[in-house]
Amino acid sequence: MRTRFIVGNWKMNKTATEAVAFVHRLKQELPSVEGIQVGFTPPFTALHATRDALASNPAFLLGAQNLHWEEKGAFTGEVSGPMLKDLGCEFVLVGHSERRQHFGDQDTWTNRKVLAALRHGLRPILCVGETLQERDSEHTDAVIERQLRAGLVGVDDQGLAAVTIAYEPVWAIGTGRAATPQQAVLVHRMIRRIIGELGGADRVQQLRILYGGSVTPQNIADFLSFEEIDGALVGGACLDPLSFATLVRVAIRATPTRTA
Numbered sequence: 001m002r003t004r005f006i007v008g009n010w011k012m013n014k015t016a017t018e019a020v021a022f023v024h025r026l027k028q029e030l031p032s033v034e035g036i037q038v039g040f041t042p043p044f045t046a047l048h049a050t051r052d053a054l055a056s057n058p059a060f061l062l063g064a065q066n067l068h069w070e071e072k073g074a075f076t077g078e079v080s081g082p083m084l085k086d087l088g089c090e091f092v093l094v095g096h097s098e099r100r101q102h103f104g105d106q107d108t109w110t111n112r113k114v115l116a117a118l119r120h121g122l123r124p125i126l127c128v129g130e131t132l133q134e135r136d137s138e139h140t141d142a143v144i145e146r147q148l149r150a151g152l153v154g155v156d157d158q159g160l161a162a163v164t165i166a167y168e169p170v171w172a173i174g175t176g177r178a179a180t181p182q183q184a185v186l187v188h189r190m191i192r193r194i195i196g197e198l199g200g201a202d203r204v205q206q207l208r209i210l211y212g213g214s215v216t217p218q219n220i221a222d223f224l225s226f227e228e229i230d231g232a233l234v235g236g237a238c239l240d241p242l243s244f245a246t247l248v249r250v251a252i253r254a255t256p257t258r259t260a
């Protein structure tokens with residue numbers, strides 16, 4: 001069975017000082033985490049402090065929210081894979097819809113970022129998701145397929161084994177209007193089929209597909225009751241240590257028993 005993965009995406013929240021306070025409180029609430037992995041993506045400026053505060057708990061993984069595809073050079077304001085790796089990051093988000101919407105991250109860029117992450121030993125979490133307009137016009141499948149295929153150009157079987165996909169419908173992000181687990185399951189199945197076609201047929205059963213968009217301590221169990229949903233990418237509900245700890249505790253107990 002795939003190990004479930006809950007990732008708290010802090011977005012542009014928390015100073016380094018606040019990050020340390022958060023982690024200390026969270027560790028009090030979650031003295032032991034077994035059976036699942038918990039990831040954190042602080043802003044770049046809080047990565048170092050968060051790493052030190054997390055202090056080698058193997059269930060806790062540090063990640064970044066973005067990277068540039070070049071290793072170094074004249075790219076003012078950017079951060080590269082080797083820089084993240086050096087700080088102890090194990091994974092990195094690529095193609096989050098906020099990057100696509102506000103910062104012009106196009107499919108060709110997400111592809112370069114996925115390849116750069118893999119080159120530097122970081123596991124990419126490739127984020128895909130449709131807007132409300134795309135869903136309403138029944139383009140969800142086509143949009144997700146395009147984002148996946150374009151984002152994974154040139155990724156070989158070995159690379160695919162290191163990739164995680166996050167399905168985050170744009171209309172569900174920060175709106176309090178989560179997708180239903182059944183809606184997510186349908187998209188997750190399609191994602192697994194497409195990745196299988198891309199050449200990961202042998203390994204596709206190991207691929208983790210997370211759901212993101214208004215996940216809360218109240219609805220996480222519902223999502224994780226489906227075996228197609230391997231975890232969650234959590235925004236708003238990850239910022240408060242008590243709320244996030246509750247969510248993680250529920251996730252630890254959740255067992256997949258339903259089919260859509």
Ligand SMILES: O=C(CO)COP(=O)(O)O
Pocket residue numbers: 009096168172173174175176212213214215233234235236237
């Ligand atoms: O974008 C998200 C995680 O990356 C989801 O954000 P919310 O959980 O706030 O909807």
